[in-house]
Amino acid sequence: MPITEPCLDIAHLGHVELLTNKPEESLHFFVNVYGLTETGRENDSVFLRGFDDYELHTLKLTASESVRIGHIAYRCTSPQALEKRVTEIEGLGCGIGWTDGDFGHGRTYQFRDPAGHIFEIYYDTRKFEAPESEKPALKNIAQRFHGRGVCVRRIDHLNLWARDVSAIRDWMPKALGSRLTEQIVLDSGLVSGCWFSVNNKGYDVAYTHNPHTESGGLHHITYAVDQREDILRAADIYLENDIYIVSGPHKHAIQGTFFLYALEPAGNLVEIANAGARLILQPDWETVTWTEEERKKGQAWGLNRSS
Amino acid sequence: MPITEPCLDIAHLGHVELLTNKPEESLHFFVNVYGLTETGRENDSVFLRGFDDYELHTLKLTASESVRIGHIAYRCTSPQALEKRVTEIEGLGCGIGWTDGDFGHGRTYQFRDPAGHIFEIYYDTRKFEAPESEKPALKNIAQRFHGRGVCVRRIDHLNLWARDVSAIRDWMPKALGSRLTEQIVLDSGLVSGCWFSVNNKGYDVAYTHNPHTESGGLHHITYAVDQREDILRAADIYLENDIYIVSGPHKHAIQGTFFLYALEPAGNLVEIANAGARLILQPDWETVTWTEEERKKGQAWGLNRSS
Amino acid sequence: MPITEPCLDIAHLGHVELLTNKPEESLHFFVNVYGLTETGRENDSVFLRGFDDYELHTLKLTASESVRIGHIAYRCTSPQALEKRVTEIEGLGCGIGWTDGDFGHGRTYQFRDPAGHIFEIYYDTRKFEAPESEKPALKNIAQRFHGRGVCVRRIDHLNLWARDVSAIRDWMPKALGSRLTEQIVLDSGLVSGCWFSVNNKGYDVAYTHNPHTESGGLHHITYAVDQREDILRAADIYLENDIYIVSGPHKHAIQGTFFLYALEPAGNLVEIANAGARLILQPDWETVTWTEEERKKGQAWGLNRSS
């Protein structure tokens, strides 16, 4: 088998749109508890960013009657790479078409994954230029470490529901050129989870099997912090702000991340994780496959193994 | 100016060879204090690895009359990328030639940087297969978290002396396809420091101006840990093991890493840093240039600003 | 009501004796995983200490056919205080009598709590004198920070089973002069837990209601570490050493400690906690009483609230 080179057309996860039916409460949470910074408003949407994100926004929070994910956007490595990806995606028959872009980024190509989530890819973007009040002390970071609330650092990944994860497993490497870094395959052969990465992070998107999910279902979105202590501090902050903690702080067996799941006020599941601890620098990384037996051991620690 | 795509022929820093005139003491330090694991011996060399390195070794410790760096090796992304790089490097007129490889890796091309350091690039490598005693509890990591000494995680970067850093600044992007992520340019125009990266880490090699250095001089080598607390714990361990702490724990202004410098018994400078905190995911990252005035402020914190 | 002065006759928890039917495995755990240091052997017992304990030992590990607690010893503030306490305890009718002491401490008075646990109080003790290999770099600490395993700092507290915790609640302040810092009282009036302290720590002994316990039952013993990160690191070490984690790392609502429960090889429950975070400096501390309703919320965080 010839050794194929990694595809590097996609640089990173760019932003996610979340829909909320409690826009005021959700915004209060994301700004004052989670620690994002608002950079703009348009129509029913507020645009938000982590202090170490370099783009104008990484979260688009949109008032809606629904509580779910809107779309998921990735930034390409170059204009040429964007064109290459569009050709590939059109070939897969899942394209929607071009738009002129949105707040903070230019020309964008939309498409759908096999589970019904709307994806976008783009190259032209607007970098965050810190106003005086947000200027950092060190010029190599986009925004000051403001220390407000959990003060999450940067967008990290998201986890999506799918009825057929194996279809995603075929599609994602073709569509985004992602690597499958880890997966769970049950004894029946059913693929119950897949983790994908377009760069040196362990994952930027995961899919979890859910036979009952509607089209385009969201498990959770995640922002990264540096230190495990930041996640313990986040739990203290959530406790005092009456944010419902769903699970954690625990350590995932898969990817080895230390994490905390909580519900933002409208009910979207929001994670904090130290997802930069382990990097996938190996160019010929071999997918790690977890069996049903291995998964029965549960998380690395934090949750009782029997639970 | 056309937007050029990032060159991604080089995957990551592979290993470094250090020469020591106190081989017993140095080995004791690297294994029992720093926390590396021995994976082999050949001739006058001992081969060592961090628990999250995937290759057989990342440090080659060689008994010698000198105390200095031996060579620096990078792993390529693919066999094709290796050939491409060799063509480029030969075109730069700094090639030495091919070798059959060394302990743990195959066919290798050697060359010299303008400051006299010997570099190697290779693709074929031997992955670490954990013996029973080193098997990890979680199968997605190469070796168990043994917790011995500082228990550094993986090789991170090195910092090399150069009389003419601007020559390196021209050469490195051509030779390895690296990005120049940060630099210091004094008022006189002298380039006093450059930081380079071949992947999403902020840097894998830096060069520091030293008008008095011999050819091939080493500032320091660095292994990464996850948590800043690991670095504080390392200082406690160094204190109790009578390891001379040169500087730190402090926070670098450049790259924002929290770090600790100490001397291994033979006198090579060895750093520990949380170098994965900030990732360079941005494909069109613009080099951050620090002025003489800005550098006078010193480190971010930890050292008095006047010192 | 006149303001009574705190009784300060008892200085601190001195040591605990644990019985094990797997003495080799238990010793290996306590030395190499938990990180205690052996300071002596006598008959079927091995004596162990945390690196910041000042006495010769704080854990007596005794080979036995049983797996349970042996005795619990407290050190008095002065010889006079010891006499005062003996008088009080004899007045309570629960005294056993004087012994000549044991390895590391002198003349000792033994007695029984209402739940059948054997207690001892003593004043004369032998301080740990570090041998050359254990000499600390800083002279204000008894032993070097060796960094082996979890490297627990000092003995902290224990939690004992009792069929009638309210009897203990009456008895303990009379016997040891302890303060009742926190308690759980169910709607039925049943006291399901009590936490006691003889000094500025939040607790040195707790009792938990267990209608089925035998006389003298042990819930767990605990050693302290400084940092919450030490407890996360301990979980990683337990995972790699195949130590069964029963619960945690989580944060207790009561006392606010961050903790990790695991089973040593013979089955005694052993905790690690950052129990020095909150001090009870207030001389007129008022007991905090948790209701059944409040306890239904579970721990502060880490365990699902419903579990």
Place this chain on the structure above:
Amino acid sequence: MPITEPCLDIAHLGHVELLTNKPEESLHFFVNVYGLTETGRENDSVFLRGFDDYELHTLKLTASESVRIGHIAYRCTSPQALEKRVTEIEGLGCGIGWTDGDFGHGRTYQFRDPAGHIFEIYYDTRKFEAPESEKPALKNIAQRFHGRGVCVRRIDHLNLWARDVSAIRDWMPKALGSRLTEQIVLDSGLVSGCWFSVNNKGYDVAYTHNPHTESGGLHHITYAVDQREDILRAADIYLENDIYIVSGPHKHAIQGTFFLYALEPAGNLVEIANAGARLILQPDWETVTWTEEERKKGQAWGLNRSS
């Protein structure tokens, strides 16, 4: 020599008054950067507290033409202990007399130390009753963990200048019943530093030799945090808020605390330290004496040893 019992008349350091000639800027610093909470105002003073302090205030910040310490107050263990202490202090000839108290505490006795600092002792105090907005999620703590700025936990200690520290060394155990936990004695016999404690903490007040100090000079005041990571985070917050860091984060050799010194806007030196890590539970603690030679090694780590 008879074994004397520890004097336990004084429970803990109660509060400190700081004078500032930049009252607005100082208040902004203490509330928004340091993370104290305002609980009242009277005349030229604002009263402030850490979230885990149980009294109404622990810092009295007073507008003044001077920048220095006002007074230092300790709370007694009981009304009887207060009377006992007053008798002792009057016998030492350094009493000033009784006042009716101040904001938050009752009848108070004032006196002067040999270096001219004004001390107060009192028993009656007003406990903090959290308003709705500051109610904690857990009822065993006085105020919610608000997470604002550095969010220091509780008042810890202060360090005072004295021309003759040996005079203080004689006086303090007589006046407050403090224990001398550590000291520095130079080769000449000059006492250059003393650390005193009235409870299980390692110190609540230290004195440092300064031949040029005016009467009543302040070195620094300190609030405690739990985690060393909190102190690193504080350095990041200071950096972003343009607070001048004088020294640290480093680890003190004496008392072993990890610390950070900075100047509040008026120029008073303010420390953050994890001063609860090591407790002095030993009733017969023997003073640790550091020699001139030993002090030349400098701090444990963080500062170069030669500096």
